[in-house]
Amino acid sequence: MNKHPEFLLNKIENPKDLKKLDLKELEQLASEIRTLILEKDAAEGGHLGPDLGIVEATIAYHYVFDAPKDKIIWDVSHQTYPHKMLTGRAYAWLDPDKYEDVTPYSNPDESPYDYYAVGHTSTSVALATGMARARDMMGNHENITALIGDGSLTGGLAFEGFNNAADEKHNLIIVVNDNQMSIDDNVGGVVTALKKLRESNGQAEDNPFTAMGLDYKYVGQGNDIKSMIDAFKAVKDIDHPIVLHINTLKGKGYEPAIENEASHHWVLPFDLKTDKPTVPAPKTPNASTVILDFLKKHIENQENILVINAAIPGVFGLGEIKNNYPKNYKDVGIAEQESVAFAAGAVKEGITPILFENSTFLQRAYDQLSHDVAANDLPVVMIVAGGGITAASKTHLGIFDNTMVANWPNWEYLAPTTLNELKSMLEWAVK
Amino acid sequence: MNKHPEFLLNKIENPKDLKKLDLKELEQLASEIRTLILEKDAAEGGHLGPDLGIVEATIAYHYVFDAPKDKIIWDVSHQTYPHKMLTGRAYAWLDPDKYEDVTPYSNPDESPYDYYAVGHTSTSVALATGMARARDMMGNHENITALIGDGSLTGGLAFEGFNNAADEKHNLIIVVNDNQMSIDDNVGGVVTALKKLRESNGQAEDNPFTAMGLDYKYVGQGNDIKSMIDAFKAVKDIDHPIVLHINTLKGKGYEPAIENEASHHWVLPFDLKTDKPTVPAPKTPNASTVILDFLKKHIENQENILVINAAIPGVFGLGEIKNNYPKNYKDVGIAEQESVAFAAGAVKEGITPILFENSTFLQRAYDQLSHDVAANDLPVVMIVAGGGITAASKTHLGIFDNTMVANWPNWEYLAPTTLNELKSMLEWAVK
Ligand SMILES: Cc1ncc(C[n+]2csc(CCOP(=O)(O)OP(=O)(O)O)c2C)c(N)n1
Ligand SMILES: Cc1ncc(C[n+]2csc(CCOP(=O)(O)OP(=O)(O)O)c2C)c(N)n1
Numbered sequence: 001m002n003k004h005p006e007f008l009l010n011k012i013e014n015p016k017d018l019k020k021l022d023l024k025e026l027e028q029l030a031s032e033i034r035t036l037i038l039e040k041d042a043a044e045g046g047h048l049g050p051d052l053g054i055v056e057a058t059i060a061y062h063y064v065f066d067a068p069k070d071k072i073i074w075d076v077s078h079q080t081y082p083h084k085m086l087t088g089r090a091y092a093w094l095d096p097d098k099y100e101d102v103t104p105y106s107n108p109d110e111s112p113y114d115y116y117a118v119g120h121t122s123t124s125v126a127l128a129t130g131m132a133r134a135r136d137m138m139g140n141h142e143n144i145t146a147l148i149g150d151g152s153l154t155g156g157l158a159f160e161g162f163n164n165a166a167d168e169k170h171n172l173i174i175v176v177n178d179n180q181m182s183i184d185d186n187v188g189g190v191v192t193a194l195k196k197l198r199e200s201n202g203q204a205e206d207n208p209f210t211a212m213g214l215d216y217k218y219v220g221q222g223n224d225i226k227s228m229i230d231a232f233k234a235v236k237d238i239d240h241p242i243v244l245h246i247n248t249l250k251g252k253g254y255e256p257a258i259e260n261e262a263s264h265h266w267v268l269p270f271d272l273k274t275d276k277p278t279v280p281a282p283k284t285p286n287a288s289t290v291i292l293d294f295l296k297k298h299i300e301n302q303e304n305i306l307v308i309n310a311a312i313p314g315v316f317g318l319g320e321i322k323n324n325y326p327k328n329y330k331d332v333g334i335a336e337q338e339s340v341a342f343a344a345g346a347v348k349e350g351i352t353p354i355l356f357e358n359s360t361f362l363q364r365a366y367d368q369l370s371h372d373v374a375a376n377d378l379p380v381v382m383i384v385a386g387g388g389i390t391a392a393s394k395t396h397l398g399i400f401d402n403t404m405v406a407n408w409p410n411w412e413y414l415a416p417t418t419l420n421e422l423k424s425m426l427e428w429a430v431k
Numbered sequence: 432m433n434k435h436p437e438f439l440l441n442k443i444e445n446p447k448d449l450k451k452l453d454l455k456e457l458e459q460l461a462s463e464i465r466t467l468i469l470e471k472d473a474a475e476g477g478h479l480g481p482d483l484g485i486v487e488a489t490i491a492y493h494y495v496f497d498a499p500k501d502k503i504i505w506d507v508s509h510q511t512y513p514h515k516m517l518t519g520r521a522y523a524w525l526d527p528d529k530y531e532d533v534t535p536y537s538n539p540d541e542s543p544y545d546y547y548a549v550g551h552t553s554t555s556v557a558l559a560t561g562m563a564r565a566r567d568m569m570g571n572h573e574n575i576t577a578l579i580g581d582g583s584l585t586g587g588l589a590f591e592g593f594n595n596a597a598d599e600k601h602n603l604i605i606v607v608n609d610n611q612m613s614i615d616d617n618v619g620g621v622v623t624a625l626k627k628l629r630e631s632n633g634q635a636e637d638n639p640f641t642a643m644g645l646d647y648k649y650v651g652q653g654n655d656i657k658s659m660i661d662a663f664k665a666v667k668d669i670d671h672p673i674v675l676h677i678n679t680l681k682g683k684g685y686e687p688a689i690e691n692e693a694s695h696h697w698v699l700p701f702d703l704k705t706d707k708p709t710v711p712a713p714k715t716p717n718a719s720t721v722i723l724d725f726l727k728k729h730i731e732n733q734e735n736i737l738v739i740n741a742a743i744p745g746v747f748g749l750g751e752i753k754n755n756y757p758k759n760y761k762d763v764g765i766a767e768q769e770s771v772a773f774a775a776g777a778v779k780e781g782i783t784p785i786l787f788e789n790s791t792f793l794q795r796a797y798d799q800l801s802h803d804v805a806a807n808d809l810p811v812v813m814i815v816a817g818g819g820i821t822a823a824s825k826t827h828l829g830i831f832d833n834t835m836v837a838n839w840p841n842w843e844y845l846a847p848t849t850l851n852e853l854k855s856m857l858e859w860a861v862k
Binding site for chain 2: 134167212326348
């Protein structure tokens with residue numbers, strides 16, 4: 001049953017309907033979309049902060065552009081709830097009975113407004129470069145847009161995409177959605193570069209985008225519908241590639257999500273009044289607590305343990321290591337290739353790197369696991385989460401790590417079945 | 432038998448011996464090293480242009496730094512012939528009977544001056560970030576240097592390395608060896624950025640390195656030993672990360688290699704007087720000519736065929752497509768991930784991408800082959816060279832593509848055994 005029959009959103013069957021609204025109505029729509037994101041996430045869990053932050057930009061995009069002729073590729077596509085609501089799928093938020101009818105990532109089987117099944121970061125610009133070039137070959141002229149977050153910029157594939165975007169001869173719009181957060185704090189030189197641009201209102205001389213020959217525009221108020229409409233109008237039908245750098249607030253509209261962005265990137269079902277999870281906390285000890293205890297023991301023991309991960313410390317509860325043992329902690333960003341090569345570099349110097357990876361993201365680092373570690377026979381210890389046969393979406397399967405590793409020399413693959421086994425395997429691995 | 436017992440190089444057992452020489456003697460050494468590279472390559476084949484171009488920088492490096500305590504990671508390591516000659520392995524160039532005794536890439540089994548077995552591009556900075564961080568943990572202070580070419584900068588892993596290099600708190604020296612060539616012409620925004628820096632003698636405001644917070648120095652005369660010694664002295668023991676951008680000439684000292692850099696990146700045995708190969712040309716028709724004929728037929732037929740490759744057109748003889756059908760040709764740089772995502776983007780728009788890859792480099796794109804293509808069930812056509820069991824070095828094996836692909840849905844893997852089979856398979860694939 002539709003919980004909000006009075007919502008304006010009920011009248012939006014597709015983006016064309018949006019174009020008839022005035023600014024006040026668009027703002028009304030933004031507020032409805034936020035309510036719906038929060039209500040469904042509170043009930044079901046899901047991505048929260050990224051979607052709350054992108055509401056205005058999404059409304060403005062669909063107000064200005066003509067999807068599905070004009071095409072937008074959402075990086076990771078974990079921020080597409082507003083997009084889905086505006087492209088005929090609002091029922092899956094309005095009606096609790098239909099909560100399960102729409103999938104969480106972009107999905108071409110679901111809608112002509114979604115172009116790819118994605119779920120791994122940093123692919124949007126690369127996909128868009130291929131689309132733009134193909135559009136040119138066919139003599140078409142639609143707008144091709146990629147929207148990528150500041151965190152996802154730390155992935156090498158994003159850079160490969162930008163490098164080729166700079167060679168595109170016609171229209172290509174790259175929106176950098178800079179909410180100053182990855183899942184956890186964003187890291188590296190990218191953070192510095194974006195900061196200089198924000199603080200100079202886009203005027204900093206040191207501009208990595210224009211350095212590559214890309215045109216560039218900055219929007220300080222990325223959560224203001226009017227500013228975003230103006231910005232999109234200014235770049236619509238542009239005849240060359242351009243970077244539109246927008247400053248947005250992750251979690252906007254829900255205080256707890258702004259105060260603690262990392263824990264509200266993705267949430268389990270929670271109470272909207274207290275922000276407390278409504279599902280029981282995991283029993284302890286569990287695999288995470290066993291691993292943490294193990295790490296702390298060895299670090300306190302003055303051993304040269306370096307805990308490495310690629311932008312997902314929360315998956316393993318590594319916050320405690322990050323905060324209490326910064327000397328022993330490294331987050332390389334959404335850079336799985338770097339994480340493995342970094343570990344290979346570190347172990348070669350004589351320390352013990354322990355690399356935390358998610359099975360599905362690990363496939364980014366196939367070449368480094370095979371060459372930099374296996375072919376060099378280096379004793380890197382890796383802890384992989386999410387392996388196995390699970391009910392994850394098809395972009396987050398954990399069934400490939402095993403088959404990857406099985407074909408390389410020098411790797412040992414252990415799968416503990418009890419916490420005691422886990423403990424012994426960890427001790428064995430660092431020896 | 433030593434062909435050049437009179438060479439100064441005979442007295443260099445390790446880099447310490449270099450430090451006793453004066454500038455004139457170092458220049459003499461450079462000329463000897465060039466002679467040896469040319470003589471052995473003419474007899475045996477091997478990498479040519481990259482090694483001829485890096486002679487002075489290598490001499491200067493070993494003159495200024497204290498290897499193997501100070502460490503240098505050579506990207507790809509196809510430019511390490513001079514390094515090998517200066518670190519106790521000159522015999523493998525001086526004595527034709529020993530030509531086979533030293534391997535072509537860096538090799539820790541061969542020498543304490545080599546730290547990794549490498550052969551794929553763009554890993555050096557990432558490895559160096561891990562080494563620098565581990566050195567810091569252990570309270571050591573040696574200089575860690577990565578040397579990477581302008582072509583290898585187009586690989587995403589290089590960017591991931593730079594992003595993390597910017598976070599390094601102590602010494603890290605990144606030499607960007609800018610000879611304005613990959614194997615073929617370098618591509619993308621990186622080319623623009625480096626050009627602006629060269630043309631401004633390093634003063635351009637648009638500096639992608641300083642944008643990320645990295646220190647930066649430019650050396651216009653990267654083939655001048657004195658300039659390189661001064662530059663290395665200025666950064667030795669520096670207490671923070673710095674990019675040393677050096678301008679060098681690929682093929683320096685051998686005119687034909689300067690005139691045609693692409694065909695002299697790697698050479699088959701050739702006649703030093705005429706520059707002509709001394710091995711018989713491959714019989715025609717062969718797999719390459721069959722594929723080329725097939726491509727031309729379909730392109731001439733006005734079909735929307737897009738020929739994509741990642742920085743290795745020469746492997747497939749794609750020069751003719753590049754020159755005669757630029758509309759149908761795309762080189763994405765050393766960016767295998769991008770090449771696959773680019774093809775996925777292009778096919779989605781309705782054209783027929785034909786992706787040319789080398790088996791060993793394809794493993795960089797595992798995730799894109801699995802997600803962007805297979806999980807999206809997109810009809811990308813891929814032609815893979817170098818697959819199978821060959822006598823390649825362990826960093827260039829072609830045995831993994833088959834096992835990778837075997838585990839994904841939606842891929843068909845065809846292995847033609849005759850040219851006629853190849854023809855039919857190609858026609859079937861583009862339908
Ligand atoms: C290859 C890969 N590694 C890790 C992840 C896990 N992950 C999902 S979203 C995300 C952070 C993205 O940050 P950003 O691009 O800034 O977008 P935001 O959520 O802040 O809008 C990460 C690390 C992933 N999806 N894919
Ligand atoms: C991942 C990967 N892709 C492709 C290659 C093939 N390859 C070897 S060297 C090279 C060009 C490197 O150019 P650059 O870094 O500029 O160095 P240069 O040879 O000009 O000194 C390429 C494409 C490789 N070794 N690894």
